[in-house]
Amino acid sequence: MLLNNAGLLSGLLAAAQLVLSACAAPGNSPGSGAGGWTTTTWPSVITPKVFIFTMFSWEEGAWQGIPEFDLYVHNITVPGLSPLYPDVHCREDYEVCLVTLGEGEINAASTVSALTLSDKFDLRKTYFLIGGIAGINPEVATLASVTFARYAVQVALQYEFDSRELPDNFTTGYIPQGSNAPDEYPGDIYGTEVFEVSRELRDIAVSLASSAVLNDTTTAQAYRALYASVPEYAPGAAPPSVVACDVATSDVYYSGNILSQAFANTTRIWTNGTGVYCTTAQEDNASLEALVRSTAQGLTDFSRIIILRTASDFDRPPPSISPLQNLRYVDQGAFPPAVQNIYRAGVLVVQGILDGWDTTFEAGVTPTNYIGDIYNTLGGNPDYGRPSFFINDPDTAAAKTRRTTLPRRLARRGVNMRMQ
Template sequence: MRLTFPVLTAFALSLFVLPQARAEEAKIPVRVVVVTTFELGKDSGDMPGEFQNWVEKLPLGTEIPAPGTDHGVMRYNPSLQVLGLATGEGPEHMASAMTGLVLDPRFDLRKAYFVLAGIGGIDPNFGPVGAAVWAPHVINGGLAHMVDAREIPKDWPDGFLPVQGASPSLSPVPPLHSQWGDMGYTLNPGLVAWAYQLTRDIPLPDTKGLQTSRARYHGYPQAQLPPKVMTGDTLSSETFWAGERMNRWAERWVKYWTEGKGVFATTAEEDIGFMQALTAQARAGRVDMNRVLILRTASNYDMPPPGRTVAEMLKEETTEAGFSGFIPSLDAAYRVGSVVVRELATRWDRYQDTIPTAP
């Protein structure tokens, strides 16, 4: 039988369309992506990092190969349709991992929610070690002009100022999204408020080690409270800074870049890379930035208690006794974050097309 041109055209199109349709059908469904930054050893059964609680308790039992990534595998729960990964520490690893994930043809993440759940430091003026903090804003603590401490003008509060700025208090504030890089991000306020309201009454671990640690911060009433769920902004910097003067800079830097709206709460490395990578992919329609959450749990204070030096604090944190908040903060990240993840995943008919918001 001789095929006419229209028939040939239709047949040729079917060769293209049908494989494409099959590829769409074959995509691994994802309702929530759980993002952690590190694992210390194996994904289960040994000393835990940020990923292990999710693997063992959610659980994330199915391995999905992830060649070209820091961790090498992702984990999946097929009944909840939750995907989890450990990106590697630092903003570069985070940005690389998130870009690779979103571009991975195995997944369609246009309606997926992203929950970054990691540990970090906390400002003793804001809250206690062991706290779990949902972030309304992410501020870039790495992109700046920095003047050596020996050359800081006497009328400056510190040696940090905006790129291309001539003073720390340059006004008006340079655009948050400029050719020099994004300095600040605001997460969906309604979603953040919803996550906080859903989890604010969850009891958090309060060990003897945490109690001993916070008791030393006399004169810092917020630092002496028992661990609780809070909301506060995270400052993302690849440099592990510490000390009272750096803490004052962090408080100022967050207020500056949020034009007085933000409150510095937690320190982190990866959050700026997380937001930059996802924002770029959102411009291409591959993810929805209104479906992004960041939870940081406090493993330590970012400055020493009264009467102790920064050097003494850093030396102490190299010992198990001095880093008493590590395990409780890992537990808090899962305890709080999993409530949100399970709610989104198990009530997908409610949240697939309608992003939750606080009443």
């Protein structure tokens, strides 16, 4: 079933690209890009209502050839986007656009920064739908499920030791920076460890997407059944659904009980017990950092972000299967439905925003929770972190944080810094 579905989807993508290439008029337009997309004209400033972020070609392909709208009417090259994905794609009225960021944290941050700084767009009222696939925690949800996050946690931004060289009482080789044990809060931070988006908007997205008919495969159903013998994995053995839970960001693509449990613990501690470790991805904290910075400059609105991740694989194996087999050799059967469900759930969110634009979404959905980063860059009352981290607290300014953390970092490296 996996091979058949993958082959079908691959064929559809290839056919769609062939048709679009045939219909284009290369060389007519400043919008010609490396991918062969062209367009003729566009407004001097484009003001999308919804901007879809995908990370690589399969996620982008989920939005091609859909019946609701055509995102490839206008294709605009933007300096600074990924060399693989140099164009922004928009439907005819420019109300919905899509950009593919590239995979990994550096690609995501670079692309989102270039987009938000481009003078081609006015993004101050734009809703951003981050839509991609991810690994899934079987204690929370299952293959092909659709998740919407409130927190994004950069779980791998820690000290790391090889597990073979750990003290006997350590359960993981990951230790928060500036601390001495895995279960301590970080003493030193870089500012990208945790982001929180609007809970109200997240809940609206969950409600809109809940009516989606989710795709599935018999192979995924069979692999889910292997988790049924473990009571804690009951959600993993259940059919796919729409779930509100949180996302972990790591450039390292990991698999296994030990790492997954460690990062679940990291998520819990760094969000002060509120976050639910659920999906595993490689980009979201990077994208959110770029959006915090652009919001601080009045270019975007951080309260208009939705994080959608669909489950393409389990982050840990079922009994009798090794982490290596789980990641590399076993056919879990969920990649095609996970890709398809980005669209199936995401399009309901997009349509909901468009349909409710005049009554609700143009003015914005006011969050009742804190939104932003661990630095409190955007102001408010953070429900995680420590007051010493907050640059917008007058008693603990950024200069004070820098004065206290830099000597500690240097001292750990054997450097004595004499303050003049």
